[in-house]
Amino acid sequence: MSDIAVPDKKFELIKTDGRARRGRLRLKHGIVETPIFMPVGTVGSVKTLTPSDLHDLDAQIILGNTYHLFLRPGLEVIEHYRGLHNFIKWDRPILTDSGGFQIFSLGKLNKLVEEGAYFSSHLDGSKFVLTPELAVKIQETIGSDIHMVLDECTSFPCDEETARKSMERSMRWARRCRDAKTKDDLCQFGIVQGSMFPELREKSAKELMQIGFEGYAIGGLSVGESKDDMHRITEVCCSVLPSDQPRYLMGVGTPLDIIEGVSRGVDMFDCVMPTRNGRNGTLFTSEGRVNIKNLRYRLDDSPLDPQCACYTCKTFSRGYLRHLFLAGEITGLRLLSLHNIAYYLKLSADIRKAIEAGQFAALLDHHRGLWSS
Amino acid sequence: MSDIAVPDKKFELIKTDGRARRGRLRLKHGIVETPIFMPVGTVGSVKTLTPSDLHDLDAQIILGNTYHLFLRPGLEVIEHYRGLHNFIKWDRPILTDSGGFQIFSLGKLNKLVEEGAYFSSHLDGSKFVLTPELAVKIQETIGSDIHMVLDECTSFPCDEETARKSMERSMRWARRCRDAKTKDDLCQFGIVQGSMFPELREKSAKELMQIGFEGYAIGGLSVGESKDDMHRITEVCCSVLPSDQPRYLMGVGTPLDIIEGVSRGVDMFDCVMPTRNGRNGTLFTSEGRVNIKNLRYRLDDSPLDPQCACYTCKTFSRGYLRHLFLAGEITGLRLLSLHNIAYYLKLSADIRKAIEAGQFAALLDHHRGLWSS
Numbered sequence: 001m002s003d004i005a006v007p008d009k010k011f012e013l014i015k016t017d018g019r020a021r022r023g024r025l026r027l028k029h030g031i032v033e034t035p036i037f038m039p040v041g042t043v044g045s046v047k048t049l050t051p052s053d054l055h056d057l058d059a060q061i062i063l064g065n066t067y068h069l070f071l072r073p074g075l076e077v078i079e080h081y082r083g084l085h086n087f088i089k090w091d092r093p094i095l096t097d098s099g100g101f102q103i104f105s106l107g108k109l110n111k112l113v114e115e116g117a118y119f120s121s122h123l124d125g126s127k128f129v130l131t132p133e134l135a136v137k138i139q140e141t142i143g144s145d146i147h148m149v150l151d152e153c154t155s156f157p158c159d160e161e162t163a164r165k166s167m168e169r170s171m172r173w174a175r176r177c178r179d180a181k182t183k184d185d186l187c188q189f190g191i192v193q194g195s196m197f198p199e200l201r202e203k204s205a206k207e208l209m210q211i212g213f214e215g216y217a218i219g220g221l222s223v224g225e226s227k228d229d230m231h232r233i234t235e236v237c238c239s240v241l242p243s244d245q246p247r248y249l250m251g252v253g254t255p256l257d258i259i260e261g262v263s264r265g266v267d268m269f270d271c272v273m274p275t276r277n278g279r280n281g282t283l284f285t286s287e288g289r290v291n292i293k294n295l296r297y298r299l300d301d302s303p304l305d306p307q308c309a310c311y312t313c314k315t316f317s318r319g320y321l322r323h324l325f326l327a328g329e330i331t332g333l334r335l336l337s338l339h340n341i342a343y344y345l346k347l348s349a350d351i352r353k354a355i356e357a358g359q360f361a362a363l364l365d366h367h368r369g370l371w372s373s
Numbered sequence: 374m375s376d377i378a379v380p381d382k383k384f385e386l387i388k389t390d391g392r393a394r395r396g397r398l399r400l401k402h403g404i405v406e407t408p409i410f411m412p413v414g415t416v417g418s419v420k421t422l423t424p425s426d427l428h429d430l431d432a433q434i435i436l437g438n439t440y441h442l443f444l445r446p447g448l449e450v451i452e453h454y455r456g457l458h459n460f461i462k463w464d465r466p467i468l469t470d471s472g473g474f475q476i477f478s479l480g481k482l483n484k485l486v487e488e489g490a491y492f493s494s495h496l497d498g499s500k501f502v503l504t505p506e507l508a509v510k511i512q513e514t515i516g517s518d519i520h521m522v523l524d525e526c527t528s529f530p531c532d533e534e535t536a537r538k539s540m541e542r543s544m545r546w547a548r549r550c551r552d553a554k555t556k557d558d559l560c561q562f563g564i565v566q567g568s569m570f571p572e573l574r575e576k577s578a579k580e581l582m583q584i585g586f587e588g589y590a591i592g593g594l595s596v597g598e599s600k601d602d603m604h605r606i607t608e609v610c611c612s613v614l615p616s617d618q619p620r621y622l623m624g625v626g627t628p629l630d631i632i633e634g635v636s637r638g639v640d641m642f643d644c645v646m647p648t649r650n651g652r653n654g655t656l657f658t659s660e661g662r663v664n665i666k667n668l669r670y671r672l673d674d675s676p677l678d679p680q681c682a683c684y685t686c687k688t689f690s691r692g693y694l695r696h697l698f699l700a701g702e703i704t705g706l707r708l709l710s711l712h713n714i715a716y717y718l719k720l721s722a723d724i725r726k727a728i729e730a731g732q733f734a735a736l737l738d739h740h741r742g743l744w745s746s
Contacts, residue, residue, distance in 0.1 A: 045697055045704035052684060073671075073696040080672045081692065089688050298446075299453045311425060315462050319454065323446040324418055330703055331418035 010187055010214050011246045015355055019265040022355040025246055027093040027145035028185045032060045034267035035351050037344040043068040044088045047275045048334040051090045057342050061093040063270050067102030070138050071121050083143030096144035098135040104153040132176035146187045149177035154195050156223040163195035171207045178211050187214035196229050198236045205240040215246040222251045238265035255284055255347055256371040262351050263364050274340035279333045281325045284343040288370055297322045310342035383560055383587050384619045388729055392638040395728040398619055400466040400518035401558045405433045407640035408724050410717040416441040417461045420648045421707040424463045430715050434466040436643050440475030443511050444494050456516030469517035471508040477526040505549035519560045522550035527568050529596040536568035544580045551584050560587035569602050571609045578613040588619040595624045611638035628657055628720050629744040635724050636737050647717045651710035654698050661743055670695045683715035
């Protein structure tokens with residue numbers, strides 16, 4: 001497809017198994033083996049964990065949130081520290097979102113116009129306008145290995161005309177973001193929009209491919225739609241997006257969502273679920289979900305997940321973890337978050353191994369059984 | 374002093390420098406080099422930290438709180454896990470208080486009689502009576518290497534007659550605790566009471582020595598008295614207590630309080646200050662106190678304490694720690710608590726080295742200058 005611009009090649013597709021893809025992404029701060037889950041470090045830390053913990057867990061890439069970091073500590077601080085990596089002392093790749101999603105969900109959106117989004121900070125009400133150009137500038141200052149274009153978050157549910165207009169604005173913003181990009185050593189991903197309308201999704205993906213990015217994300221899912229819709233739209237997007245570029249399903253999801261995404265050709269995922277659920281006492285294990293508050297674990301000597309090699313599972317009993325959680329001990333929140341991140345990263349590694357071995361279908365079946373029960 | 378009972382000898386006095394003592398305490402779960410600061414793990418975790426962290430910091434012994442552990446997780450759980458060490462997975466020594474102090478400060482004390490203290494749980498109001506015998510039974514179930522006798526917490530300030538009656542009851546309770554002791558491999562410490570009255574303190578110490586314990590604590594200080602009173606009463610107690618047994622100043626204190634205590638002959642200290650202050654953003658460093666919230670640290674590239682070897686100081690800038698703290702990130706609370714515990718343990722090690730080298734006076738002078746400025 002000679003009409004598709006392919007910038008500097010960062011992604012290598014190593015093997016496929018059905019539509020599942022085993023890939024390798026070469027970024028400024030290191031190599032990312034895909035499929036991969038990316039832990040979320042909203043305001044400069046993956047909640048309750050340290051860079052040392054994340055190294056021990058073999059996290060390959062983490063997320064930062066542009067909206068949060070822009071408001072606090074702010075660009076001046078991040079510039080002083082020569083970027084987010086040095087500020088937070090994380091030496092592996094970082095991906096940042098563009099800030100758009102948080103303006104719509106956390107900030108107060110005052111005015112949305114072609115120029116950009118006028119919003120008030122959720123922290124102190126101070127007013128800003130986030131344009132595509134500023135979103136790029138902030139993320140280049142942050143120095144994220146992968147930064148995302150600014151897009152408009154389409155409300156859900158919405159009619160096709162609303163979805164079309166919103167998607168078209170996102171595509172114009174995507175072009176402005178590409179034009180504003182100044183750093184060749186950092187990657188920029190476009191974001192496919194179009195709500196639940198396959199034709200809009202297809203059009204969006206093709207427009208982004210015309211512009212040409214180092215990777216493509218599927219945005220606007222995990223917003224309240226059915227699993228069927230999520231899967232259907234993921235399939236549409238993956239059927240259009242170039243096979244030699246990475247694909248990122250934003251804000252997704254549960255372990256089953258991830259493996260279902262991989263089965264449709266997605267390479268990258270992020271979600272606050274493992275850390276947030278960890279802090280709420282809900283754990284993902286090889287035996288399914290565990291609610292650590294449950295009385296049944298009071299005298300349980302077994303580890304949270306007998307098949308997990310994380311510090312939490314290698315060291316403590318369910319009874320002790322339950323006690324820490326009920327007593328409100330910060331150590332408990334940390335140990336539970338640590339395990340959930342370990343679970344998601346182990347799931348990613350298992351998926352990669354299964355694809356390499358041509359046994360992805362069996363792994364998918366196993367997880368469909370595990371999480372539906 | 375042949376009339377003083379000296380049970381099975383656990384303590385070795387290695388060297389003195391003035392009244393400062395360098396000692397070694399042999400306990401069931403390991404050796405404790407004194408002087409030592411003991412981090413407090415109220416409900417089964419030193420707040421924000423794990424056993425692995427405490428090993429890395431070379432913590433030699435930690436505290437547990439009998440009152441908290443009795444209420445939650447409760448004796449049945451601790452018995453099921455064959456003691457606190459196995460429950461919390463800490464393999465080095467543990468000291469537990471008797472629970473008395475928490476009944477007076479946290480619980481609702483309903484009735485105080487010769488039999489014991491009737492109180493209501495601060496968690497759910499359920500009613501209990503803590504007797505000296507039960508305090509011993511709970512602590513032997515916990516399996517703490519050192520457990521404390523149940524004592525009455527004398528109100529402060531109080532008149533001499535009140536202090537005398539309270540101290541005398543504590544001495545009767547101390548004898549009942551000694552009589553109730555069943556485990557030879559665990560140590561039991563008596564607690565000197567008598568408020569700010571030297572004659573009462575002397576009488577209390579001598580009565581405890583008549584009963585005979587593996588060590589002696591100074592209770593009822595750090596309750597609001599002046600530093601002069603704290604020092605004066607510490608001196609009185611240390612002048613009476615046997616030189617060949619360990620001395621423990623309960624609930625003390627700031628770094629300067631600790632070194633002042635050592636200068637008067639104290640060997641052991643505990644306090645929630647390093648963890649609590651860590652969570653409040655107040656740090657102890659080789660350059661004095663640091664309030665990490667301060668705007669001056671916003672763009673500060675230097676470590677929290679340039680002379681500290683802890684993970685926090687070896688890895689992060691003051692600017693990042695300030696950001697984490699202001700953003701309310703749990704990771705920040707953990708990194709700050711980690712440093713403060715590291716500071717207290719380093720102080721303990723510095724004190725031990727100074728005594729060994731006969732240079733304790735210089736270290737004391739240094740800290741007097743550092744903390745008064």
